[in-house]
Amino acid sequence: MIQLIQNIINGLIIGGTYAMMGIGLTLIFGVMNVVNFSHGEFYMIGAFFLFSTFGLLQIGYVPSIIISLLLVAVFALVVERFLLRPMRDKPLDNGMILTIGLSILLQNVALLIWGGTPKNIDLGMSMSSIEIGSIVVTPVRLIIAVIAIAVILLFGIFLQKTKLGTAVRATFQDRDMASAVGININHIYGLTFIAGSLMAALAGMLLAPIYVLLPTMGDQVNAKAFAVAIAGGLGNFPGAIIAGLLLGVAESLGSAYISSGYKDAIGFVLIVIVLVTKPRWLTGDK
Amino acid sequence: MLKLENIVAKYGKVEALKGISLEVRPGELVTLIGSNGAGKSTTIKIISGLLKPESGQVILEGAKTTGLPPYQMVKRGIGLSPEERHVFPKLTVEENLQMGAYIVKDKKVVRMGIDRVYALFPRLKERYKQLAGSLSGGEQQMLAIGRALMCGPRLLLLDEPSLGLAPIVVENMAEIILELKKTGLSILLVEQNANVALRIADRGYLMDTGTIVLEGNAKELLNDDRVRKIYLGQQGKEECQGA
Numbered sequence: 001m002i003q004l005i006q007n008i009i010n011g012l013i014i015g016g017t018y019a020m021m022g023i024g025l026t027l028i029f030g031v032m033n034v035v036n037f038s039h040g041e042f043y044m045i046g047a048f049f050l051f052s053t054f055g056l057l058q059i060g061y062v063p064s065i066i067i068s069l070l071l072v073a074v075f076a077l078v079v080e081r082f083l084l085r086p087m088r089d090k091p092l093d094n095g096m097i098l099t100i101g102l103s104i105l106l107q108n109v110a111l112l113i114w115g116g117t118p119k120n121i122d123l124g125m126s127m128s129s130i131e132i133g134s135i136v137v138t139p140v141r142l143i144i145a146v147i148a149i150a151v152i153l154l155f156g157i158f159l160q161k162t163k164l165g166t167a168v169r170a171t172f173q174d175r176d177m178a179s180a181v182g183i184n185i186n187h188i189y190g191l192t193f194i195a196g197s198l199m200a201a202l203a204g205m206l207l208a209p210i211y212v213l214l215p216t217m218g219d220q221v222n223a224k225a226f227a228v229a230i231a232g233g234l235g236n237f238p239g240a241i242i243a244g245l246l247l248g249v250a251e252s253l254g255s256a257y258i259s260s261g262y263k264d265a266i267g268f269v270l271i272v273i274v275l276v277t278k279p280r281w282l283t284g285d286k
Numbered sequence: 287m288l289k290l291e292n293i294v295a296k297y298g299k300v301e302a303l304k305g306i307s308l309e310v311r312p313g314e315l316v317t318l319i320g321s322n323g324a325g326k327s328t329t330i331k332i333i334s335g336l337l338k339p340e341s342g343q344v345i346l347e348g349a350k351t352t353g354l355p356p357y358q359m360v361k362r363g364i365g366l367s368p369e370e371r372h373v374f375p376k377l378t379v380e381e382n383l384q385m386g387a388y389i390v391k392d393k394k395v396v397r398m399g400i401d402r403v404y405a406l407f408p409r410l411k412e413r414y415k416q417l418a419g420s421l422s423g424g425e426q427q428m429l430a431i432g433r434a435l436m437c438g439p440r441l442l443l444l445d446e447p448s449l450g451l452a453p454i455v456v457e458n459m460a461e462i463i464l465e466l467k468k469t470g471l472s473i474l475l476v477e478q479n480a481n482v483a484l485r486i487a488d489r490g491y492l493m494d495t496g497t498i499v500l501e502g503n504a505k506e507l508l509n510d511d512r513v514r515k516i517y518l519g520q521q522g523k524e525e526c527q528g529a
């Protein structure tokens with residue numbers, strides 16, 4: 001029993017980062033109509049930027065995260081402005097091919113800069129576990145969970161409660177009309193791509209201390225982000241959160257009770273189940 | 287207030303406007319009538335910036351605004367209530383109105399605008415928390431007009447505000463449009479319901495397949511044989527025909 005709860009908690013912690021990945025992907029698709037195959041590469045560069053700033057600047061984990069996020073934001077802005085904007089209003093596949101190309105490009109540039117040997121980030125943080133009752137969590141995982149929850153909540157509040165967030169939702173629902181009430185769509189697109197990419201990059205930064213870093217690390221995560229975004233209903237923000245957490249738990253339970261070899265297949269099983277059963281929270285019907 | 291000069295507009299290869307010119311003077315209520323596919327909504331899209339013309343000029347308050355994007359037209363005083371309403375379905379009534387005032391920075395002004403719209407359409411006030419997509423067609427129409435007023439426009443574009451409304455509600459809408467005109471607002475009203483539109487308007491333009499075939503004083507148009515024959519004669523019996 002305790003083992004089960006332990007597995008579920010581990011799953012939820014990782015699931016929080018999957019939710020972040022999924023939110024980013026679903027938001028970019030929903031608002032911008034871009035299927036972003038390079039989403040996983042933003043996760044990857046997030047992790048590598050952190051590796052470099054943390055290693056070079058020696059200013060600690062959190063300041064390094066902030067600087068890395070700023071760098072990713074600038075990069076995302078450039079990608080949106082100069083690569084995605086010309087593709088706007090073109091058929092969906094143009095954008096797909098572009099982001100697939102970008103994904104390959106980024107992987108290879110990362111290979112050039114950081115090389116192909118696995119890297120890791122040693123936080124030098126105590127690895128002694130925190131015990132809550134009989135449940136054991138390492139401090140790093142606790143930090144991951146707290147930041148993921150905080151970011152998702154803050155972002156949800158931003159979308160629901162602020163004027164700019166409402167404008168993002170309005171653009172999502174009716175782009176032309178949003179423009180006709182005075183919203184500058186270009187700003188909303190830029191903002192959306194930056195926010196979505198930062199979600200991916202931050203997920204990469206959070207997981208960097210517990211995983212190894214490789215230029216190809218985005219591939220697998222990208223597949224998971226798609227699983228989460230599709231299972232949650234494309235463009236559906238709460239759906240992505242639920243699907244992300246579910247995927248994390250399913251993977252954790254799957255590797256504990258079935259076989260860890262099947263861990264990465266679970267996301268696809270989840271997509272199939274969801275697409276076949278089409279639950280209400282997915283279709284949005286009342 | 288507004289002048290269109292020789293506007294040509296295309297969708298792909300299809301020419302929807304074949305060089306039309308029209309004018310709305312300050313404080314005027316002008317109506318644009320014509321049957322399905324005449325190009326009325328296309329004209330509205332050109333004025334609001336949703337569609338760029340192939341050629342011709344849009345002149346708003348003396349300045350050329352041809353080809354400017356919609357959000358800049360809002361800043362220049364255009365309020366749009368589009369065909370088929372286009373309320374934001376998953377925003378609440380009040381959020382829709384807030385979005386209408388997107389360019390307004392002062393929160394107090396926004397609040398006053400919302401209260402003004404509620405005074406005009408008390409129905410909306412009752413449903414302020416409801417999602418716009420769950421409103422009835424008539425209520426959505428009120429919301430679309432209310433939202434268009436929120437930016438404090440000087441020229442209001444109304445594309446078929448009576449579409450799908452019950453006759454009583456249409457009369458009500460006509461009164462509200464007249465009330466808005468009294469506040470000094472210039473209004474361009476697109477209608478298939480030529481009867482009501484010509485009754486309340488100062489002047490009118492009759493469109494057919496991308497050209498303006500007739501223009502003049504609304505009273506004159508109302509009595510013009512061509513208008514009567516083509517549009518008014520069908521009223522009542524065959525209103526739905528030609529769709």
Ligand SMILES: Nc1ncnc2c1ncn2[C@@H]1O[C@H](COP(=O)(O)OP(=O)(O)OP(=O)(O)O)[C@@H](O)[C@H]1O
Pocket residue numbers: 297300301302320321322323324325326327328329369478
């Ligand atoms: N998005 C579009 N793509 C292609 N053709 C279009 C589009 N919108 C309108 N058209 C065509 O342009 C012409 C003018 O259409 P428009 O919508 O301006 O007519 P309308 O006078 O508003 O008609 P209605 O009274 O039915 O609303 C029509 O022939 C129509 O088929």
Ligand SMILES: [Mg+2]
Pocket residue numbers: 326327328369
């Ligand atoms: Mg029309």
